[in-house]
Amino acid sequence: MSSMPGIGAKTATRMALNILRKPQADAREMAEALAELHKSIQLCSCCLTFSEDDPCAICADPERDESIVCVVEQPGDLIAIEKTDTYRGHYHILHGVLSPIDGIGPDEIKINELLARIDSNRIEEILIATSSTVPGEATASYLIDRLQTLSIKLTRLACGIPMGMDIKHADKYTLAKAIERRSHAS
Ligand SMILES: [Zn+2]
Numbered sequence: 100m101s102s103m104p105g106i107g108a109k110t111a112t113r114m115a116l117n118i119l120r121k122p123q124a125d126a127r128e129m130a131e132a133l134a135e136l137h138k139s140i141q142l143c144s145c146c147l148t149f150s151e152d153d154p155c156a157i158c159a160d161p162e163r164d165e166s167i168v169c170v171v172e173q174p175g176d177l178i179a180i181e182k183t184d185t186y187r188g189h190y191h192i193l194h195g196v197l198s199p200i201d202g203i204g205p206d207e208i209k210i211n212e213l214l215a216r217i218d219s220n221r222i223e224e225i226l227i228a229t230s231s232t233v234p235g236e237a238t239a240s241y242l243i244d245r246l247q248t249l250s251i252k253l254t255r256l257a258c259g260i261p262m263g264m265d266i267k268h269a270d271k272y273t274l275a276k277a278i279e280r281r282s283h284a285s
Contacts (some may be wrong), residue, residue: 145216145267147192147209157181164188166223170213170242172230180228188226191216196234197241205241213242215230217249220248224252231258231276257282 167188259277
């Protein structure tokens with residue numbers, strides 16, 4: 100279990116002990132559920148998120164705007180954006196970020212799939228929603244480089260001061276980005 104993201108050796112041990120304290124039938128049920136998960140979940144052939152159906156519910160929804168595609172790093176990012184209830188376009192999951200130190204280049208994540216999708220669809224806007232981490236920013240810059248020759252609108256998530264935060268408590272990088280990516284007051 101310590102091979103799962105965010106779970107260290109200590110947590111893994113605690114989880115293992117917790118399972119051992121339960122009846123064996125519970126553990127078997129849990130193992131079967133995990134195996135079933137692998138069998139029933141696949142990648143949506145359009146946006147590449149994990150889904151029981153192909154296309155996934157979002158790609159299959161006729162009410163959603165096909166002309167805008169939000170590019171995210173992982174399926175969890177899609178879930179986070181969906182929870183805001185403010186975005187009605189489509190998605191593309193990269194399944195990672197560029198990280199040359201770790202040997203992850205453009206061919207290791209789903210960038211070619213995105214380019215192929217842009218070629219074959221009437222996409223008018225790509226919203227780049229990678230994280231504001233070093234690899235996230237590098238991935239965003241790479242995408243902008245690759246896509247800026249196409250006649251497509253490129254946008255990025257605004258980034259800056261969290262809601263409810265006093266400006267003087269923001270670190271200078273966050274504040275600088277907020278000024279750089281300032282938007283129209285409305
Ligand atoms: Zn999909």
